[in-house]
Amino acid sequence: MNARDIASTVEVLLCATGICLLFDRLGFSASNIIMVYIVGVLFTAILTNWQGYSILSSIVSVLLFNFFFIEPRYTLLAFEKEYPLTFFVMLLVAFIASSLTVKLKKHAREAAQAAYRMQILFDTNRLLERVKNQTEIVALTAKQLGKLLNRNLIIYLCQNGELGKVNVFMADDSVPVDIYTSEYEKKAASWVLHNNKHGGATTDHMPDAKCMYLTIRVNEIVYGVIGIAIEKTRLEDFEESVLLSILGECAFALENEQTRREKEEATALAIKEQLRANLLRSISHDLRTPLTSISGNASNLISNGEELDQKTKVKLYTDIYDNSMWLINLVENLLAVTKIEEGKMNIRMAPELIEDVLNEALHHMQRMNQNHEIHVEYSDELLMAKMDAKLIIQVIINLIENATKYTPDGSQIWIMSKKQADRILISVKDEGQGIPDDEKEYIFDMFYTGVQKIADGRRSVGFGLFLCKSIIEAHGGTITVSDNHPHGSIFTFSLEAYQPRMEDYNVNGELYDE
Numbered sequence: 001m002n003a004r005d006i007a008s009t010v011e012v013l014l015c016a017t018g019i020c021l022l023f024d025r026l027g028f029s030a031s032n033i034i035m036v037y038i039v040g041v042l043f044t045a046i047l048t049n050w051q052g053y054s055i056l057s058s059i060v061s062v063l064l065f066n067f068f069f070i071e072p073r074y075t076l077l078a079f080e081k082e083y084p085l086t087f088f089v090m091l092l093v094a095f096i097a098s099s100l101t102v103k104l105k106k107h108a109r110e111a112a113q114a115a116y117r118m119q120i121l122f123d124t125n126r127l128l129e130r131v132k133n134q135t136e137i138v139a140l141t142a143k144q145l146g147k148l149l150n151r152n153l154i155i156y157l158c159q160n161g162e163l164g165k166v167n168v169f170m171a172d173d174s175v176p177v178d179i180y181t182s183e184y185e186k187k188a189a190s191w192v193l194h195n196n197k198h199g200g201a202t203t204d205h206m207p208d209a210k211c212m213y214l215t216i217r218v219n220e221i222v223y224g225v226i227g228i229a230i231e232k233t234r235l236e237d238f239e240e241s242v243l244l245s246i247l248g249e250c251a252f253a254l255e256n257e258q259t260r261r262e263k264e265e266a267t268a269l270a271i272k273e274q275l276r277a278n279l280l281r282s283i284s285h286d287l288r289t290p291l292t293s294i295s296g297n298a299s300n301l302i303s304n305g306e307e308l309d310q311k312t313k314v315k316l317y318t319d320i321y322d323n324s325m326w327l328i329n330l331v332e333n334l335l336a337v338t339k340i341e342e343g344k345m346n347i348r349m350a351p352e353l354i355e356d357v358l359n360e361a362l363h364h365m366q367r368m369n370q371n372h373e374i375h376v377e378y379s380d381e382l383l384m385a386k387m388d389a390k391l392i393i394q395v396i397i398n399l400i401e402n403a404t405k406y407t408p409d410g411s412q413i414w415i416m417s418k419k420q421a422d423r424i425l426i427s428v429k430d431e432g433q434g435i436p437d438d439e440k441e442y443i444f445d446m447f448y449t450g451v452q453k454i455a456d457g458r459r460s461v462g463f464g465l466f467l468c469k470s471i472i473e474a475h476g477g478t479i480t481v482s483d484n485h486p487h488g489s490i491f492t493f494s495l496e497a498y499q500p501r502m503e504d505y506n507v508n509g510e511l512y513d514e
């Protein structure tokens with residue numbers, strides 16, 4: 001019983017009777033009055049949602065017709081003999097008309113519902129193409145199924161052939177979530193996963209579960225299990241067929257996502273393997289030359305040491321020193337690179353004075369290079385940045401070393417530091433040939449060695465700048481190269497400036513380490 005439907009029925013009957021009374025007064029015949037009541041019954045069928053109201057309306061219409069318009073008026077007695085037949089025909093017409101209207105309405109409703117469901121299915125296809133990862137695929141599928149079924153849903157994704165994490169999507173919050181995640185429910189879901197059949201509510205296996213469970217699969221490969229809360233009413237056939245289509249789409253999306261992930265992993269592995277192979281090849285080649293030189297010079301000194309004059313000996317010692325320093329630097333770089341590559345670079349950040357860091361790098365360089373004039377331009381203010389000093393010193397050494405490698409002896413190199421907004425910029429400027437524009441974007445790549453000839457014929461591995469970039473990016477900074485005028489290059493990297501606070505100092509005025 002619905003108050004709105006009852007009200008509509010009564011209103012229509014009142015209207016029809018009003019119109020009929022008017023017609024009667026105007027002298028219209030009884031057949032016209034009957035037509036008005038039939039139209040009234042039709043209206044009732046359109047306005048109400050249950051056929052009972054139109055049947056009721058047709059019976060009441062007949063009674064009203066009898067009461068108001070058939071002699072003797074204002075009684076329910078019909079004297080003329082054709083009137084019972086008139087009543088019967090009127091009842092029949094009203095009944096058939098209302099049945100047809102109700103049927104039409106039902107068809108229209110079903111057609112609208114089917115169109116809505118097809119629209120959901122269509123939208124699901126389209127939207128699934130856009131989502132990227134498993135979580136998004138599951139969330140989208142649940143959202144679309146929520147629109148279709150308006151029921152609580154739970155979705156398990158498979159992990160190594162077992163049920164993974166459970167995702168519950170509630171359409172009706174009046175029930176507690178845990179009734180869907182109980183051990184019993186999980187057992188039903190697990191049975192479905194391992195047997196690849198429907199299970200749980202409304203099926204033969206564990207019918208007293210709260211949900212009906214289905215697999216999300218492509219052919220025989222199961223990607224997940226979905227549970228649909230079925231308290232009392234079963235799913236309609238059409239709902240079930242759209243549900244299966246959406247689950248099929250979801251499984252395809254999960255399959256595609258898995259394939260894409262596996263492909264990416266395989267590519268990453270291949271790149272890593274390739275890098276490792278290149279690294280080994282390049283290193284074994286690069287180590288051989290200085291080691292041969294060191295061992296040759298040392299052997300020369302051991303066997304002929306006494307016959308060699310002092311100047312030759314110093315030359316041999318210097319060669320050994322230079323080559324071993326080169327090797328040490330290479331090994332330091334290699335260690336840092338492998339750490340970064342394996343993702344376990346353990347950066348120990350602490351506030352450092354830029355001046356100290358530059359001095360430390362210069363100290364190291366001056367021992368190795370006496371052929372270039374290295375100038376440092378310190379900033380007027382005291383600059384500080386948080387960094388792993390050992391790694392940043394390595395960056396500065398690599399940049400200065402490149403500046404000495406790629407510029408003629410006797411040329412000048414400047415090291416500058418300054419603060420710009422909340423960043424510290426450190427630059428190394430040289431007066432060499434510079435770097436052609438088309439090479440600039442590659443010089444930071446691993447193993448890239450440019451067309452530049454090294455001034456004193458030393459070796460080039462293509463590691464230094466790659467390492468600098470990795471270290472600076474791990475610090476959240478950037479490194480760039482630009483042209484010096486009239487010639488040469490300027491390498492500049494940035495670090496976040498550090499503003500010391502009182503609480504960073506201990507009682508002796510020294511900075512606490514992080």
Ligand code: ADP
Pocket residue numbers: 402403405406430432433434435443444448449450451452459460461462463464465466489
């Ligand atoms: P390597 O010096 O071992 O080749 P790097 O990664 O340090 O490796 O440098 C990559 C390339 O960038 C070098 O081969 C060189 O061509 C170019 N390059 C680097 N620094 C300079 C510089 N200061 N002046 C000119 N070219 C440079």
